[in-house]
Amino acid sequence: MATIAGLSLSGPGVMVRASESQKSNTVKFPLLLGQRSGSGRMRAVRIVRAAPDRISEKVEESIKNAEETCSEDPASGECVAAWDEVEELSAAASHARDRKKKESDPLENYCSDNPEVDECRTYDN
Amino acid sequence: MAACTVYTTQSLNTNCSFPTPSKAHLGFHQKQVLLYRSRTSSRSSSSRPWVITCAAGDSQTVVIGLAADSGCGKSTFMRRLTSVFGGTAEPPKGGNPDSNTLISDTTTVICLDDYHSLDRTGRKEKGVTALDPRANNFDLMYEQVKAIKEGIAVEKPIYNHVTGLLDAPELIKPPKILVIEGLHPMFDPRVRELLDFSIYLDISNEVKFAWKIQRDMAERGHSLESIKASIEARKPDFDAYIDPQKQYADAVIEVLPTQLIPDDNEGKILRVRLIQKEGVKHFSPVYLFDDGSTISWIPCGRKLTCSYPGIKFFYGPETYFGNEVSVVEMDGQFDRLDELIYVESHLSNLSTKFYGEVTQQMLKHADFPGSSNGTGLFQTIVGLKIRDLFEQIVASRAQTPVKSAKA
Numbered sequence: 001m002a003t004i005a006g007l008s009l010s011g012p013g014v015m016v017r018a019s020e021s022q023k024s025n026t027v028k029f030p031l032l033l034g035q036r037s038g039s040g041r042m043r044a045v046r047i048v049r050a051a052p053d054r055i056s057e058k059v060e061e062s063i064k065n066a067e068e069t070c071s072e073d074p075a076s077g078e079c080v081a082a083w084d085e086v087e088e089l090s091a092a093a094s095h096a097r098d099r100k101k102k103e104s105d106p107l108e109n110y111c112s113d114n115p116e117v118d119e120c121r122t123y124d125n
Numbered sequence: 126m127a128a129c130t131v132y133t134t135q136s137l138n139t140n141c142s143f144p145t146p147s148k149a150h151l152g153f154h155q156k157q158v159l160l161y162r163s164r165t166s167s168r169s170s171s172s173r174p175w176v177i178t179c180a181a182g183d184s185q186t187v188v189i190g191l192a193a194d195s196g197c198g199k200s201t202f203m204r205r206l207t208s209v210f211g212g213t214a215e216p217p218k219g220g221n222p223d224s225n226t227l228i229s230d231t232t233t234v235i236c237l238d239d240y241h242s243l244d245r246t247g248r249k250e251k252g253v254t255a256l257d258p259r260a261n262n263f264d265l266m267y268e269q270v271k272a273i274k275e276g277i278a279v280e281k282p283i284y285n286h287v288t289g290l291l292d293a294p295e296l297i298k299p300p301k302i303l304v305i306e307g308l309h310p311m312f313d314p315r316v317r318e319l320l321d322f323s324i325y326l327d328i329s330n331e332v333k334f335a336w337k338i339q340r341d342m343a344e345r346g347h348s349l350e351s352i353k354a355s356i357e358a359r360k361p362d363f364d365a366y367i368d369p370q371k372q373y374a375d376a377v378i379e380v381l382p383t384q385l386i387p388d389d390n391e392g393k394i395l396r397v398r399l400i401q402k403e404g405v406k407h408f409s410p411v412y413l414f415d416d417g418s419t420i421s422w423i424p425c426g427r428k429l430t431c432s433y434p435g436i437k438f439f440y441g442p443e444t445y446f447g448n449e450v451s452v453v454e455m456d457g458q459f460d461r462l463d464e465l466i467y468v469e470s471h472l473s474n475l476s477t478k479f480y481g482e483v484t485q486q487m488l489k490h491a492d493f494p495g496s497s498n499g500t501g502l503f504q505t506i507v508g509l510k511i512r513d514l515f516e517q518i519v520a521s522r523a524q525t526p527v528k529s530a531k532a
Contacts, residue, residue, distance in 0.1 A: 055287060060346030067351070070358075077252020083358035084254035085245060085289075090347070090355075091195045092286040094340045098200075 055093045062086045185522065186274050187515050188303045188319050190310030192370050193326035194333070194363060201493050202326070202504050203306065207232050209486060209508035210302070220295050223285045233300040237307025238284045240266040245289025256308055256362040263313040270319050273299045302515055311370040322408065322514055324507060325374035329381045330356075335392030372446035375405045376510070378503050383456055385434040394434060396456040397499025399506065403442075403449040407517040410451040411474050411506055413440035417451075422471075429467050432460050436468070455499035462488070468502075475506060476513035483509070 066082035073079060103109065111120035191202065207214040207229045214227035214234055225236035242262040243251065253260050269279045280294040311317050311325070328336070334356060341347045371377050376399065383394040401410035413420045419441035425431035436457035443452050453472075459465050462484070469475070469483045477483060486505045487496055495501035 056345055058287075059344050063346045063351050066354070070354070078249065080358045080362065081249050081252050081254055083355045084256070084362075085249065086351070086355050087195060087359060088245070088255060088286060088289075090337075090341050090344060093344055095200070095286075097343070 055089065055096050059089045059093050062089050185276060186299045186301065186303045187321050187518055188270060188274055188305065189511055190320040190323040191304060191306040192308065192310050192374065194328065194367060201495060203227060203234050203304065204493065205486070205490060205504045206304065206508040206511065208489060209512050217295065221283055221292055223287055223292065224283050224295055226295065226297065231300065232302045232304060233297060234304045234306060235281065235297065237266065237305055237309060238286070239282050241284050241291065244291050254359060254362045256359060256366050258309065258312060258366055261309060263316065267313060267315045270305060270316055273297060273303055274319055308367055311373045312366065317373055321518065322511060323374045325371040325377045327371055327377050327379040331382050332380050332392055332395065375402045375408060376400065376507055378500065380500060385437060385456055394458055395498045395500060396454065397503055398452055398454040399503040400445055401451045403451060407514040408510060409474050411453055411472055412451060413438060413453060413472060417442060424467055429464060431464060436464065455502060459497045476509045
């Protein structure tokens with residue numbers, strides 16, 4: 001299953017680490033957004049699948065980012081928004097984990113597509 | 126029964142889809158849209174085509190609103206609710222895999238995060254959280270929910286939680302039941318008017334902390350301090366914008382720490398209160414033994430043996446934010462099937478179709494969180510109440526005579 005995913009960057013001129021591609025199963029090209037070069041904006045979009053590892057790394061990064069932002073000014077809107085981002089990503093990570101758990105049982109997958117075969121018959125009473 | 130209304134195109138939502146008009150016949154369910162130009166259009170400078178839309182009486186969607194902070198069991202609630210109606214809710218096939226929408230045969234669940242007006246970078250720049258109304262487009266939310274309620278399919282934006290961006294929209298066709306879940310279903314008064322029933326999941330701070338620890342400690346990078354800091358940072362916005370919605374809800378499921386174990390801070394045993402507003406159309410509150418009286422009930426005794434710390438029930442009328450409510454409360458945990466059946470047989474007005482339906486639904490999803498305490502029980506009961514509400518609304522609409530066309 002393929003999607004077109006855009007990577008959002010926290011600031012201009014930040015490039016995605018190439019090491020990410022080794023950890024996940026699919027190949028990604030770094031996405032450059034908002035960067036002005038002589039030939040205009042350069043954009044390489046690669047079809048990727050959102051792997052839980054990627055989300056986990058995002059969670060880690062966002063926590064570090066939030067801690068840094070809040071050490072400067074704990075009462076600012078940026079600090080609050082940073083922790084909100086942590087919360088959002090943690091929720092996404094937990095949903096991804098649940099989905100992964102659900103998808104890992106081959107019998108479940110087979111039976112959701114073929115409920116009428118003998119292996120998948122269920123008896124309610 | 127079909128009711129036909131005449132609109133000028135200017136009054137139509139631009140997100141209308143026009144299905145190919147087929148021959149109208151008795152028993153058609155879809156909205157038939159006939160477009161024609163008025164003969165006098167050549168005279169007037171602004172030619173206004175007239176559109177006649179006919180909707181079959183039972184094609185109007187029932188809209189349910191569900192509000193809660195993230196990580197508070199909304200998705201579990203959704204799974205229980207769709208299971209009551211039959212079938213499983215799944216993301217739309219062939220669409221964006223990061224879509225938040227769930228579709229089953231009868232229900233469609235829309236996540237209100239899709240109506241964020243600011244994506245993650247936008248919010249970071251402005252320094253607002255997703256809880257802040259400034260980060261959400263309530264006008265679009267109102268227009269689209271209204272359109273779906275009237276039977277018009279809409280192109281709804283998708284908020285991708287992984288990337289934090291707003292993706293290309295997806296088509297949402299009007300289902301029988303539309304559930305809008307998120308942080309602000311009852312925030313905007315116009316959207317509130319569209320809801321046939323609304324639920325608020327109110328999790329107390331201690332329980333929220335315990336649940337978030339359970340959820341996040343497995344993640345690298347998270348520590349107790351970071352989880353605590355995250356909750357504390359969001360608390361001001363949450364208290365200002367999300368929490369006040371509970372006064373508008375028809376049903377509130379409040380989750381608190383148990384009173385059965387003194388100084389319990391593990392958060393495993395929960396005290397759950399189902400606060401039901403009185404006087405809501407098509408909704409008759411669940412009660413224990415005698416409607417309107419105050420009952421305190423410990424089912425464990427001679428007929429039923431429970432393990433420590435047991436189960437305690439309470440039922441009574443109360444006032445909640447100035448509204449008359451009936452509260453059913455359960456403190457403790459179910460350990461065995463017969464405890465569940467015993468409790469179900471003593472609750473009244475459950476809107477079950479057969480004896481033991483609540484128990485059956487709880488057992489069907491025994492692996493869901495909350496299946497052994499009041500959260501699962503009350504979520505299942507609310508699901509049955511919503512089914513009952515839906516059937517009543519459909520039945521009452523079928524009896525309404527054809528109304529004359531409105532100008």
